[in-house]
Amino acid sequence: MFLRLLSDLQWRAANLKWRRMTCSWRSTSSTAEPYPVSLPAQAQVVICGGGIMGTSVAYHLSKMGWKDIVLLEQGRLAAGTTRFCAGIVSTARHVSIELKMADYSNKLYQQLEQETGVKTGYMKTGSISLAQTQDRLISLKRIASSLNVMGIPCEIITPKQVAQLHPLINIHDLVGAMYVPEDALVSSANVSLALATAASRNGVQIHEKTSVSHVSVQKGRVTAVETDRGQIQCQYFVNCAGQWAYELGHSGEEPVNIPLHACEHFYLLTHPLKEPLASNLPTIVDPDGRIYIRNWQGGILSGGFEKNPKPLFTEGRNQLEIHNLQEDWDHFEPLLSALLRRMPDLEALQIMQLVNCPESFTPDMRCIMGESPTVRGYFVLAGMNSAGISYGGGAGKYLAEWMVNGYPSENVWPLDLKRFGALQSSRTFLRHRVMEVMPLMCDLKVPRWDFQTGRQLRTSPLYDRLDAQGARWMEKHGFERVKYFVPPGKDLLDLDQSKTFYKPDWFDIVGSEVKCCKEAVCVIDMSSFTKFEISSTGDEALESLQYLFSNDLDVPVGHVVHTGMLNEKGGYENDCSIARLSKRSFFMISPTDQQVHCWAWLKNRLPDDSNLTMEDVTWKYTALNLIGPRAVDVLSELSYAPITPEHFPSLFCKEMSVGYANGIRVMSITHTGEPGFMLYIPIEYALHVYNEVMNMGQKYGIRNAGYYALRSLRIEKFFAFWGQDLDAFTTPMECGREFQVKLEKGMQFVGQEALLEQKQNGVYKRFTMFILEDHDTDMDLWPWWGEPIFRNGRYVGKTTSSAYSYTLERHVCLGFVQHFDEKTGEELVVTTDFINQGEYEIDIAGQRFQAKAKLYPFSSLFTHRRRKDEEELSGYQRE
């Protein structure tokens, strides 16, 4: 084994050409010739990329006992983005899984020097995030709430306290700040080298100056990696190629879509101050000024995320080497202005260099992790959105767990590669989207913000009709969906002004849509749902589905079953409705962003049997949801068919004609708990059926509605939906859906054992509905999701979604309650009594509101439709 390691790689302030400085490499083995060791012919795992991600994955895999690992790096270890990154380890993150990764990374780096003997430059400095506006402060308070319940010290401080913590800051325009004392600085290159050192001690082979040309695939599995120095046969391949990950993914015969795109990123290095800055001075993040500032060699290092990013490498890799990227002072000017505004005393400080360090960004600002949906054994970890060093440790750990155990120890769906489809890998889309994403790094993240670029890609055939009627759109998985309809003559605020943490401007609009759903009839275009058809010549379809789904699918033809698609631990991989169209064919409806994940899950588990076919028919059907008590009248007038409960009971599916159009699949479900129907319409009939419905519906007061109304309806009915409330770590038992599981259906199914065990031993978390008691809708901050829940003053869990219930005239939050032992913190079984006997509070940006906990929906209180509701309770929703 040959590994050259840096012994003293440190940025030397005195040397302007520090990038090219000669590093003294020390050989840890006896050999010293250039290419002494040939590549092994085979290995269990080949990791491509010697940056922080690749080394972290290697480190964690080897720690978990996998030894037969080869890490390939085209240049030198830690020479890419990792080499240039600013080295700030910050735990202040919005998404909880990212927060956990950053927290783990911080703890890992802290002890890494001791573990490996490699100097990592770890310095606990703390970080201060500044707020120039009240909205920003709210945003910081939300993060602070999350950090506190995670046990990460964190406090909201006044501008005066900021001045005490950092001598140079101009505080006159600040309204407050968040101080995270445990945040740290590292030399990212050295961290990477330390991880590599530890990995190589554990047996990982590291080969530099070896580039991967492509990955060979046979029968949907990784078989070998082709490099410029020969082939390595392997079972697993890990793509940690950073900004080259996209290209590498596309280099093989079987492309793996890794939607990320590089942007230039600039930061400034200065000479030391006259009185050099202390190395433990906190890092400053000024999101309103779009900059970060850390101490560096007695001077400062300051960069930021400009409004007009410069994407690069759109055409793929070219002659432009990462080392030769130009400094662009004019481009940096706004950030320099922000810096001097924040620290006016720096005017006289001498510039050392402006570093141009490309970073890769993803379409939704979250990193990309996990196994390819098309090639088994092909794993990816890339697209860090400039937080590579913060996530590096945690991300590497989760991916290693994923590879070794089949799934990580935390829910990483928000980061899963399978949340993207082929549609997000257009270069044009990525280029445009990352230009929006990069500024968003610093923009205020308010509830319900939508991306503005890369839109109108997938649309319903009714798009233009709905748009002309005042539809306002959001996007899910590339599909345009209606939020709500702005009535004619009514103008909402423009985009920027409607961003608020308080009551939004559409409040009354959605209220009237909800009212119409409750009293008359509304139509919602829900075409984005993922739709599969599974059929077989014999009984294969039924048998396979019975094994893969928890509910009993052997129902009479024409029935609809709500069921979970569970993993071995009983957690929801998907939550769907399946209609039995005939003895041997099934129509399956899943949430929009399940298109890739569910397909891959089923493909990998359905028997390889030519008699069994599965088809993605998402694009073939337009889905209209007719919600409301008068839906039945509209439909019966349009079809001349009796639609009374006797003829068309709940959870029923029938092909019928609507207007002139034949073969419309009508299902008596609405996903909201309200009465009504879903119409699955072959797309060529979509406009016709829509027009007929609207014309006929006129006398019943029909109107268009959007997803915001749907969400309000389903949340007040306590309907959980997958991807928000439900995830791979939630079982039906934990969310009150035992009735969706047929434990005794006469055959085994995935997750059965785990569920049986839970049934016996009880659950450790429980999905609960909270009604905010002392919350003023007009004046108080609105809940969103991720708010900590307190029971008798103690933290018990977080909310997963929330909505205003127009019926209750209260806010409703849904979330999970856990039971931690007061002394040990150990997780205990959550009983109904535990839920019911507690005083609850929801923490919204540091302010606590009393809440009433409920395990069953309110519906029984209002109406007599209780039975039906319970049947429908299983309806998954998508927002």
Next chain:
Amino acid sequence: MPAPAHLFPLIRNCEISRIGSTVCYCHHKHLCCLSSHFAHSHFRYAPQKKFAALYRPKENFNHFIHARDYASTPQRFYLTPPQVNSILKANEYSFKVPEFDGKNVSSVLGFDSNQLPANAPIEDRRSAATCLQTRGMLLGVFDGHAGCACAQAVSERLFYYIAVSLLPHETLLEIENAVESGRALLPILQWHKHPNDYFSKEASKLYFNSLRTYWQELIDLNSGETTDVKEALINAFKRLDNDISLEAQVGDPNSFLNYLVLRVAFSGATACVAHVDGVDLHIANTGDSRAMLGVQEEDGSWSAVNLSYDHNAQNEHEVERVKMEHPKSEEKSLVKQDRLLGLLMPFRAFGDVKFKWSIELQKRVVESGPDQLNDNEYTKFIPPNYHTPPYLTAEPEVIHHKLRPQDKFLVLATDGLWETMHRQDVARIVGEYLTGVHHQQPIAVGGYKVTLGQMHGLLTERRARISSVFEDQNAATHLIRHAVGNNEFGTVDHERLSKMLSLPEELARMYRDDITIIVVQFNSHVIGACQNEEL
């Protein structure tokens, strides 16, 4: 800066229309003892100063701020950048000389012109035309006062007078014969007009007859000498002013025309005209508009060369000239408060017969004139200390300049520009615009010792230039943007620009004058070649 700077922040916080109307009301009440026209720049008794003194703005604006409390919704007037651009670009015009126009390779590449009104309607005019029967191009800006009638007439007519003055005897004969026999006329000028630059149809016959009389006289006078441009320019100016005066004295049977010629004669206009023919550049100037040459030095920097002298109280020679032309007894009353007879800012102008005619003539014309004229306080008003008319002349001062390759452009502009910007800044801004500094070299720190502050200053300056250059396709527009929007750092401040442009009509004049700009760009290669030939 036409307005006391301290007023500005107060005003922008108030409901502007309210102030506007109130101010204007008072304004008329106190200053219109003569006429509302007196509010005009050339006729003001320093109205801004007066304004400030009369109304004690602090109290007054406090009052307005209180007034705002009663308004149900405080109005925000804020123009978006596209709105600002559409205002700035409404009057812009560009002309590019065709590269091969068949006759000669022109020393002029083309010109950009634009104007921004402050008066409503605007009192500035501009003209540009190519001489078709002789060589050369004519460009001019005209700043009207006491109305726009005179400036309008001069902008329509002056270039014909100049062109005719330049024409050789044979051509004049040819034209006269054609008119006589009703044949088609040889075109004399090719106009380059913005759609908003109009010619009055009604007066064309009258104007034509006056012009014809002029060329008939020229034919009769036939001196046989080759026409000297300088002389031609002076003659044309004087002749046109004379014709304006005569037409008003004679009157016209058509009552509309009669009123028109009187309005032309009683209002006034300055003129600054350039005649470019090869390397010969002549500037004929009457009044306080200004011509400036932009010169690029060897090191690439820009400097300004004045090609005209302002005819106003700041020009000692002018003051001297006026004093020489009148008896010593009037020395004290001739120039008061920097104005001619205490009233008029420019010391030379077209029209303005009030400063030219004898008192008897003025009275006679006004009394016999139409009622509108008679009712007008202003026309009846005789300037104080009016003893030995004429006090005013339209005779231009002509400067000849031989163009050199380093002379890159010429700026003709009315005083609205010059009172807000120094010529050196004008030269730099236009020069950098025309040479496209937006293709700036990237900055590299290299081994130099640069501080963050220094770098910041440099970058801010570069950005200001780039951002404003990118928005404009027209050098004149670009200059107006700077003239109106420049902040104390010499960079365009959008907020300021937006505020200046959203001032209501009545108030706009308090903060700026009409601005009219023509930027002529020269072809250095052609000029260089001409120079070599001459050598």
